[in-house]
Amino acid sequence: MAKLYVNPNVKKGHLNPELQGHFSEHLGRCIYEGIYVGENSEIPNVNGMRTDVVEALKEIRVPVLRWPGGCFADEYHWRDGIGPKAGRKKMINTHWGGVVEDNSFGTHEFMELCRQLGCKTYINGNVGSGTVQEMSEWVEYMTFEGVSPLADLRRANGHEEPWTIDYFGVGNENWGCGGNMRPQYYGDLYRRYQTYVRTYDSKKPIRKVACGANADDYHWTDKVLETTFDHGYGFMNGLSLHYYTLPTGNWGKKGSALEFDEKDWYRTLKATLKMEELITRHGAIMDQYDPQKRIGMIIDEWGTWYDVEPGTNPGFLYQQNTMRDALVAGINLNLFNKHCDRVKMANIAQMVNVLQAVILTEGDKMIKTPTWSVFHMYSCHQDGELVESSVETRKIGAEEDVQVPNLTESVSCSKDGKLHVTLTNLSLDQAEEMECVFVQTGIKAAKGTVLTGAMNAHNTFEAPDQVHEEEFSAFTVAGDRVSFTLPACSVLHLELEV
Numbered sequence: 001m002a003k004l005y006v007n008p009n010v011k012k013g014h015l016n017p018e019l020q021g022h023f024s025e026h027l028g029r030c031i032y033e034g035i036y037v038g039e040n041s042e043i044p045n046v047n048g049m050r051t052d053v054v055e056a057l058k059e060i061r062v063p064v065l066r067w068p069g070g071c072f073a074d075e076y077h078w079r080d081g082i083g084p085k086a087g088r089k090k091m092i093n094t095h096w097g098g099v100v101e102d103n104s105f106g107t108h109e110f111m112e113l114c115r116q117l118g119c120k121t122y123i124n125g126n127v128g129s130g131t132v133q134e135m136s137e138w139v140e141y142m143t144f145e146g147v148s149p150l151a152d153l154r155r156a157n158g159h160e161e162p163w164t165i166d167y168f169g170v171g172n173e174n175w176g177c178g179g180n181m182r183p184q185y186y187g188d189l190y191r192r193y194q195t196y197v198r199t200y201d202s203k204k205p206i207r208k209v210a211c212g213a214n215a216d217d218y219h220w221t222d223k224v225l226e227t228t229f230d231h232g233y234g235f236m237n238g239l240s241l242h243y244y245t246l247p248t249g250n251w252g253k254k255g256s257a258l259e260f261d262e263k264d265w266y267r268t269l270k271a272t273l274k275m276e277e278l279i280t281r282h283g284a285i286m287d288q289y290d291p292q293k294r295i296g297m298i299i300d301e302w303g304t305w306y307d308v309e310p311g312t313n314p315g316f317l318y319q320q321n322t323m324r325d326a327l328v329a330g331i332n333l334n335l336f337n338k339h340c341d342r343v344k345m346a347n348i349a350q351m352v353n354v355l356q357a358v359i360l361t362e363g364d365k366m367i368k369t370p371t372w373s374v375f376h377m378y379s380c381h382q383d384g385e386l387v388e389s390s391v392e393t394r395k396i397g398a399e400e401d402v403q404v405p406n407l408t409e410s411v412s413c414s415k416d417g418k419l420h421v422t423l424t425n426l427s428l429d430q431a432e433e434m435e436c437v438f439v440q441t442g443i444k445a446a447k448g449t450v451l452t453g454a455m456n457a458h459n460t461f462e463a464p465d466q467v468h469e470e471e472f473s474a475f476t477v478a479g480d481r482v483s484f485t486l487p488a489c490s491v492l493h494l495e496l497e498v
């Protein structure tokens, strides 16, 4: 029997909806085909955005969307993607598959997508190969209301009102594909570029995100902050972190998304649990400069990265998605909740057809992946207050050196006063008897949903509903306790009225 202790009287911080954010890059079939098919497509669409995909994304309440990359961002020149489509520049997407990028999805289309999704906007600017002027003018084009050459150009291109940029990334992976810079050099560039990312409407401040580290590169975090920090607050609202879950830890041989064994299962989950150490250690460095935690940790790329599906373009990063990915999602979303004092946004890579996608498409068909279901179950946490909780765990795993805790959890209180518990059972074969104790709190009613299946269970275009959320009612409620059996290999959401 494992006990979960919850103290609803102790609130630990606000859960920004952005903790469940997404990322869409001009990569493979994410934007083109996956989201944008153009107004003339036979696939039902609204202003070029596929209706089926937009509807599925609205169900998980996508809170924020990052665009246009990724590595693509530091090669993207925004002027190529505005104006009449016939005249837009065709270029090679050198990073991703060497395919032709016709720029038919640009700034106006991205803003239209966010309008349809009802989500916040996170634009990533180009520091690697772009100029300060180019970045500054893009911001002016998008957000300036008055008379100026750039605002007038936006109007001439059909959009009278300025848009809102909620977050602006000043470069991406500038330690790698974004220019191979040293942290001190990037820190200096950050100081300069961000100066010209101007907020024109003080009621809608643009939150500026600096390029942070790759995984455990703590030196990068320290040096970027050291180089920039004398500049005072307000110049940086967020510092990013990228961490991908690789089953093997080896970029040359990542392993298959579908063909894996028990050892790979536990290796993958152990690799994803490293996120906690990364948040803690990068957070400790940030604390030295920013003890008041005014700069958010922005984990704007996370998720699993496997070998591409056999027969697909290696540059398109298309992979299937199983219960293993569901567990990875559940574990990480619980971790982001637990660290909400520092983590203010996280963006899964990527939204459609790329890496750990919530949606996969093939022609006019679309499937929701197990990861989609986890986002659906966890959307209850958006805008809630984290509640104090802890769970008893034991170590499990297939090998001595690949041990993981059997459970993870987080608990929040939503605005309507309901409590939401999300639990993951990492064990492949052991269901867990659970007793949840709610300190000084009587439980009036409970309901829940569960996602479970074999480790490599997944949805296909032929069988789109193999893995799906199911109602969970096999629990007993007695006073301040709720008891149930948590199935092996599962993610659970319980909603409690108190």
Ligand code: AHR
Residues within 6 Å of the ligand: 025, 069, 070, 071, 072, 172, 173, 301, 349, 350, 355
């Ligand atoms: O998400 C795929 C790529 O991974 C992104 O373009 C880049 O930022 C990261 O290396």
